[in-house]
Amino acid sequence: MKDKVKNIICGGAVLALLGWTVYTIFQQQTPGQLAAALLSADWRVLLLGLPLMALFICCEAKATHTILRSLGCPQPFRRCAYYSSVGFFFSTITPSATGGQPAQVVSMSRDGVPAAAGALDMLLVTIGYNTATMMWGVFALLTAGGLTERLGGQVGLLLGLGLAVFALLDVFMFLFLFLPGPAKRLMYGCIALASRVVPSLDKAGLEAMADEHLAEYRRGAGLIRRDPGLLLQVVGLSAAQLACSYAMPYVVYRAFGLSGFGLAEVVALQALCSIAVGYLPLPGSAGAAENVFLRSFLLVYGEALVAPAMILSRTLNCYLVLLATGLALALGRVLRRPTSAQARPMAGPEPDSPLSSLERAS
Numbered sequence: 001m002k003d004k005v006k007n008i009i010c011g012g013a014v015l016a017l018l019g020w021t022v023y024t025i026f027q028q029q030t031p032g033q034l035a036a037a038l039l040s041a042d043w044r045v046l047l048l049g050l051p052l053m054a055l056f057i058c059c060e061a062k063a064t065h066t067i068l069r070s071l072g073c074p075q076p077f078r079r080c081a082y083y084s085s086v087g088f089f090f091s092t093i094t095p096s097a098t099g100g101q102p103a104q105v106v107s108m109s110r111d112g113v114p115a116a117a118g119a120l121d122m123l124l125v126t127i128g129y130n131t132a133t134m135m136w137g138v139f140a141l142l143t144a145g146g147l148t149e150r151l152g153g154q155v156g157l158l159l160g161l162g163l164a165v166f167a168l169l170d171v172f173m174f175l176f177l178f179l180p181g182p183a184k185r186l187m188y189g190c191i192a193l194a195s196r197v198v199p200s201l202d203k204a205g206l207e208a209m210a211d212e213h214l215a216e217y218r219r220g221a222g223l224i225r226r227d228p229g230l231l232l233q234v235v236g237l238s239a240a241q242l243a244c245s246y247a248m249p250y251v252v253y254r255a256f257g258l259s260g261f262g263l264a265e266v267v268a269l270q271a272l273c274s275i276a277v278g279y280l281p282l283p284g285s286a287g288a289a290e291n292v293f294l295r296s297f298l299l300v301y302g303e304a305l306v307a308p309a310m311i312l313s314r315t316l317n318c319y320l321v322l323l324a325t326g327l328a329l330a331l332g333r334v335l336r337r338p339t340s341a342q343a344r345p346m347a348g349p350e351p352d353s354p355l356s357s358l359e360r361a362s
Contacts (some may be wrong), residue, residue: 040256045254045322049248057084063234070227073114084104086100086332120219131238134241135235137275139271140271142266165277165279166279177220177221243267269296273297276292293314
């Protein structure tokens with residue numbers, strides 16, 4: 001019942017934001033003007049967005065491919081690309097992107113990858129993604145400082161909250177990864193405080209859940225100690241993945257034949273927009289991402305083109321990719337063939353595998 005109410009509230013918020021976006025667009029121009037502006041874009045330049053978003057999926061796939069090999073559970077790159085497609089699809093349609101990683105772990109387990117290995121892969125990918133997001137945020141603040149002053153109070157507030165959320169997540173992730181003792185004391189302290197505020201909470205159950213998460217982080221730390229360059233590779237691939245998405249407004253900018261702003265400025269502005277809405281509990285940041293784009297890129301595109309630019313950018317880096325990954329998911333289920341990994345027992349890693357040794361160490 002609670003999930004149903006939460007879904008209704010989330011859906012209502014998305015519809016309200018999308019409705020406000022449509023209202024804002026048609027306040028500024030008629031449907032005919034909007035259509036004419038969209039048709040004026042050079043489709044040959046827009047086609048550059050397709051390989052960029054394919055590379056977006058492939059960067060995460062390569063990260064997963066590398067991590068699973070280090071864990072002794074190798075999968076073909078095409079399967080890793082399928083896992084990434086599954087993750088993007090379910091992350092986009094679920095609030096706060098909560099559905100993507102569980103769906104990826106399930107997909108891996110069907111190919112014989114132990115659940116512990118899949119969860120560890122997702123943990124390292126998440127750490128890499130959040131770290132790369134913060135790196136891009138710092139770069140953007142240094143590069144687009146003049147533009148950020150014109151974002152306005154509402155977008156500025158969202159941006160400040162977004163940077164704070166991503167920074168805290170990064171600090172806590174690295175704390176759990178490399179300082180498990182203080183991390184455990186912190187988690188137990190938070191649980192004790194929450195139990196005092198809400199006496200009905202299951203304190204023992206929450207502590208057991210905390211121990212499970214800490215054990216997963218310990219395995220991650222053990223893998224990094226065994227392969228020190230792994231985390232750097234994952235962070236680098238995540239940074240490249242984000243660059244593909246952040247470059248999309250510049251592709252649209254050039255498709256309209258505009259000039260005056262450089263690639264670095266437009267990419268930096270998109271990075272800040274993504275951080276401003278990335279933590280909101282909305283499927284694919286729908287509604288919020290469009291509104292923030294309209295406000296933030298007004299200076300770049302001008303009043304006549306900012307709405308068409310938003311439509312093209314969101315279509316290329318979200319909705320078109322959502323359609324493509326949805327098709328990949330459907331075709332993968334139909335055409336999937338057993339891999340050699342499926343012949344192995346699925347109960348866990350083999351006794352002499354790297355993951356097994358990490359579990360014994362934890």
